[in-house]
Amino acid sequence: MTAHIVMLPGDGIGPEIVASARRVLETIADRYGHAFEFDTQLIGGAAIDATANPLPDATVKACLAADAVLLGAVGGPKWDDPSAKVRPEQGLLGIRKSLKLFANLRPVKLFPELISASPLRPEVLRGVDLMVVRELTGGIYFGEPRFREAHGDGERAVDTLEYTTEEIVRVVRLAFEIAKTRRGKVTSVDKANVLESSRLWRHVATDVAKDFPEVTLEHQLVDSAAMRLVTDPSSFDVLVTENMFGDILSDEAAVLTGSLGMLPSASLGEGKRGLYEPIHGSAPDIAGKGIANPLGTILSAALLLRHSLGLSNEADAVDTAVTRCIAMGLRTADLDASQACTTAEVTQAVVDAITKT
Numbered sequence: 240m241t242a243h244i245v246m247l248p249g250d251g252i253g254p255e256i257v258a259s260a261r262r263v264l265e266t267i268a269d270r271y272g273h274a275f276e277f278d279t280q281l282i283g284g285a286a287i288d289a290t291a292n293p294l295p296d297a298t299v300k301a302c303l304a305a306d307a308v309l310l311g312a313v314g315g316p317k318w319d320d321p322s323a324k325v326r327p328e329q330g331l332l333g334i335r336k337s338l339k340l341f342a343n344l345r346p347v348k349l350f351p352e353l354i355s356a357s358p359l360r361p362e363v364l365r366g367v368d369l370m371v372v373r374e375l376t377g378g379i380y381f382g383e384p385r386f387r388e389a390h391g392d393g394e395r396a397v398d399t400l401e402y403t404t405e406e407i408v409r410v411v412r413l414a415f416e417i418a419k420t421r422r423g424k425v426t427s428v429d430k431a432n433v434l435e436s437s438r439l440w441r442h443v444a445t446d447v448a449k450d451f452p453e454v455t456l457e458h459q460l461v462d463s464a465a466m467r468l469v470t471d472p473s474s475f476d477v478l479v480t481e482n483m484f485g486d487i488l489s490d491e492a493a494v495l496t497g498s499l500g501m502l503p504s505a506s507l508g509e510g511k512r513g514l515y516e517p518i519h520g521s522a523p524d525i526a527g528k529g530i531a532n533p534l535g536t537i538l539s540a541a542l543l544l545r546h547s548l549g550l551s552n553e554a555d556a557v558d559t560a561v562t563r564c565i566a567m568g569l570r571t572a573d574l575d576a577s578q579a580c581t582t583a584e585v586t587q588a589v590v591d592a593i594t595k596t
């Protein structure tokens with residue numbers, strides 16, 4: 240098949256890990272006879288430097304015309320001035336909104352060989368295989384009004400947490416659809432004992448569940464869900480929650496896998512087009528050193544093949560190659576400082592594993 244893929248390398252280690260994932264996609268294209276066209280566009284701090292805009296119109300236009308988008312990471316100390324009018328993160332939030340990507344899927348799967356890389360005890364980690372479905376275009380990240388104003392001797396700042404029934408229904412439905420293909424359990428996470436928006440969330444989730452008799456729904460408050468994620472993580476199958484809770488819980492869940500560097504994500508909307516990115520950030524401290532873990536981005540490329548291009552055999556080939564590379568003992572420094580393979584070595588091992596299957 241022919242597919243048009245936009246690459247958004249962004250900042251920090253973004254360009255290095257996106258280059259790795261591109262090599263993997265090129266290897267897949269060669270091996271399986273596809274033609275992938277790549278188009279690289281600006282986002283984040285790199286876009287601010289070049290155009291003074293974290294999300295140039297040309298980037299949005301290219302992404303809207305693409306079959307899929309692969310993103311590295313945005314942000315860094317250079318653009319961190321709290322009084323700055325534009326921030327790299329606005330680029331990321333803007334592209335999610337422009338592409339109407341309301342659901343962010345973050346699969347958290349444990350590679351048995353990496354069990355010792357996690358600070359948690361092996362017996363807690365056994366059997367961990369969960370999917371975080373995070374609402375991505377609503378909630379406190381986007382609610383209006385938001386402002387800062389003078390107040391007495393100091394200031395006052397306001398953010399707004401709002402949800403509509405429609406916004407909750409579409410993401411919760413997706414969580415149920417996913418649960419149907421897995422172990423048939425949805426945990427809806429909220430703060431319904433305090434927040435009005437969470438009470439609506441819980442009401443809507445209960446309603447949606449009626450259409451999925453084969454799936455079990457449980458509700459859990461976000462604070463106790465945070466605790467259960469590290470005390471009994473294997474009891475989760477699909478966890479669905481609002482934007483900010485999902486942001487926080489998915490970083491927490493990443494600890495289960497040994498490194499934030501391992502986790503991919505897929506952001507999806509109504510159609511097939513999606514945006515794929517590792518869940519880690521731009522890691523400015525190691526940028527340009529060639530030591531970043533490329534596997535979160537490579538696994539994101541696998542999700543891209545699966546969800547946006549419908550190429551499940553090819554996606555399986557990438558997943559298998561990553562598993563093999565881990566089994567062979569290749570580890571970047573985030574997983575094992577004593578080994579410290581380079582980004583290039585790990586990428587090459589994945590490419591070799593794909594060519595040999």
Ligand code: IPM
Pocket residue numbers: 314328331332486518
């Ligand atoms: C993430 C990140 C982003 C978010 C930031 C960079 C805006 O933390 O993708 O999880 O909060 O959504």
Ligand code: MG
Pocket residue numbers: 486487490
């Ligand atoms: Mg985050």
